[in-house]
């Protein structure tokens with residue numbers, strides 16, 4: 001008899017869907033979206049077909065030890081006891097020689113479940129005195145900007161998009177990256193809202209928008225500053241709002257002053273009239289809503305760009321009405337402190353920025369000799385891929401990869417450990433768009449011998465002799481600790497027993513500057529916060545100071561961007577799609593290089609090269625080429641992906657990755 005279980009999706013996505021999972025004889029046979037207001041009874045294709053991942057023939061079923069050279073992916077099964085004892089032995093030997101910092105735990109977004117990271121894992125690595133990982137590969141610049149200006153005040157909820165009369169999707173592609181927002185945008189359009197998309201590519205929603213602005217990648221800062229300047233010089237800035245609710249607007253105005261529309265047009269590659277029209281439409285519209293995405297942050301100006309975009313609704317006076325203002329990450333709706341599970345605070349060991357993992361593996365002193373990868377596929381997702389690869393190839397490096405499937409990174413491991421998926425373990429999930437909190441309970445037994453993060457890290461804590469008597473170790477007990485750590489919330493455990501979806505205390509649909517205010521000390525928006533300004537200066541420019549891409553290097557005239565693919569979440573599920581992926585290029589750029597549709601090419605710069613075919617496409621603006629993020633080595637002819645062409649240069653704020661700041665040349669092979 002089929003049984004339907006209600007659970008939730010914790011993948012790295014804004015939507016936080018509630019799921020109905022059908023099982024028959026202990027196997028998952030079907031996944032559907034529950035009929036909640038946001039999930040709306042439908043799922044993205046990734047999770048709809050999650051059973052393909054769950055039962056993938058590349059699923060890791062047992063722990064295993066490497067038998068061939070690193071990278072080849074030949075392993076022999078071993079028992080959990082053997083694997084964990086081997087890890088304890090190898091890690092301990094290295095710690096004895098080099099100290100605890102020789103260990104680098106490397107994790108990111110594989111599971112956004114609250115129990116799968118920062119709980120038992122943090123306990124283990126904290127007590128070992130391991131190096132600390134700065135988790136900066138995504139949302140670090142935007143998080144810094146949102147904290148500095150608004151103290152991470154959550155933005156407009158999905159439902160309130162329907163109330164907006166003007167919506168700008170700025171560097172975000174919900175048709176791939178969070179599809180449950182799309183019906184709300186459509187509903188707004190049906191009620192007469194204007195839709196503007198700002199993206200160097202014609203995304204699906206750009207095709208259906210009233211206006212599509214396709215700026216050169218990395219120039220959003222200039223575009224936003226030009227609008228700010230225009231609002232002030234045409235007396236359309238809301239001085240009353242700024243006087244009451246902000247600080248620093250005079251300084252922001254001064255910093256925007258150089259950016260006349262004409263100058264901004266030449267930098268962004270947009271027509272002067274389009275910029276003026278955009279600014280005046282925005283000034284006229286209400287409720288006007290900017291939905292900012294993550295495409296914008298991934299370049300040298302990314303932090304300042306996000307800050308300038310988030311400043312727009314303050315300058316234009318767009319808050320105070322339902323559907324007006326901004327929305328980006330709403331992760332600030334919940335303030336959990338999962339590391340309460342750790343107990344005593346860990347020692348302040350050295351910090352390694354994950355965007356410079358390759359460099360750290362090759363150059364750090366004391367050296368990194370023990371690497372533990374979980375919730376991540378760094379070889380395929382981090383910048384400067386060839387340096388990461390060289391690092392992973394080091395014979396003296398002992399690498400553990402704990403994953404659900406045999407990823408490209410796992411092929412370099414000394415020991416692989418099989419991880420459960422969210423259908424096989426307990427967890428807590430909450431989105432960063434839709435802000436509901438869900439409890440996840442397993443619906444099937446683990447495939448093979450797969451185990452959860454909580455179990456494996458807990459087991460390692462014991463085997464290293466680092467357990468503290470009486471501390472919480474089970475998923476249930478850790479869950480209770482995490483729930484109790486939530487600032488400003490009460491009785492979350494009991495509420496999750498009663499309700500299938502729990503809303504944060506801030507409410508699901510705050511009207512900004514009416515129900516919800518910045519979480520800064522004075523509840524005002526700080527338009528030029530000192531700490532952000534200092535941080536940006538330490539990276540070579542003041543806050544809001546535009547840094548052009550170097551123009552002296554004419555060898556690499558094309559800008560490469562790497563947006564999200566519909567079928568994967570970053571690289572998760574990539575084992576299911578081995579087919580070749582093409583580089584999108586504008587026909588004019590192709591013609592200039594004697595390329596036709598399907599031509600095999602090398603895409604290259606000083607950091608590396610990718611070999612693949614080209615696909616001619618009017619969807620990208622001239623001067624821009626596209627190779628999606630999250631590819632696996634099997635998707636290109638030489639096993640490298642766009643990450644091989646991305647430098648480990650950091651963003652102006654937050655130490656973020658500059659994936660959309662790569663410059664390349666393309667030539668036929």
Ligand SMILES: Nc1nc2c(c(=O)[nH]1)N[C@H]1C(S)=C(S)[C@@H](COP(=O)(O)OP(=O)(O)OC[C@H]3O[C@@H](n4cnc5c(=O)[nH]c(N)nc54)[C@H](O)[C@@H]3O)O[C@H]1N2
Nearest residue numbers: 171172173176177217218293294295563564566568569570
């Ligand atoms: N299906 C699917 N869903 C996902 C993910 C996935 O990989 N696949 N990833 C998840 C994660 S980890 C994240 S962070 C979010 C990301 O969600 P999004 O922000 O929507 O993702 P991206 O596709 O990285 O970037 C959005 C858009 O920015 C554009 N862009 C690139 N450079 C620039 C620029 O300089 N300026 C402007 N204005 N636009 C630019 C790209 O063309 C792209 O269309 O999605 C999450 N959801």
Ligand SMILES: Nc1nc2c(c(=O)[nH]1)N[C@H]1C(S)=C(S)[C@@H](COP(=O)(O)OP(=O)(O)OC[C@H]3O[C@@H](n4cnc5c(=O)[nH]c(N)nc54)[C@H](O)[C@@H]3O)O[C@H]1N2
Nearest residue numbers: 108109110111138375376377381419562570571572629659
């Ligand atoms: N070129 C380029 N690269 C990018 C980006 C870009 O825009 N351009 N965007 C970046 C972004 S937005 C992000 S967020 C990063 C994401 O980069 P990563 O954090 O590396 O994310 P994934 O590639 O999804 O890999 C997650 C892995 O975790 C595993 N996993 C899932 N759940 C669990 C679990 O419970 N336990 C364990 N042990 N493992 C689990 C999955 O099987 C998967 O292999 O990639 C970045 N990479």
Ligand SMILES: [Mo]
Nearest residue numbers: 012109138139
């Ligand atoms: Mo991300």
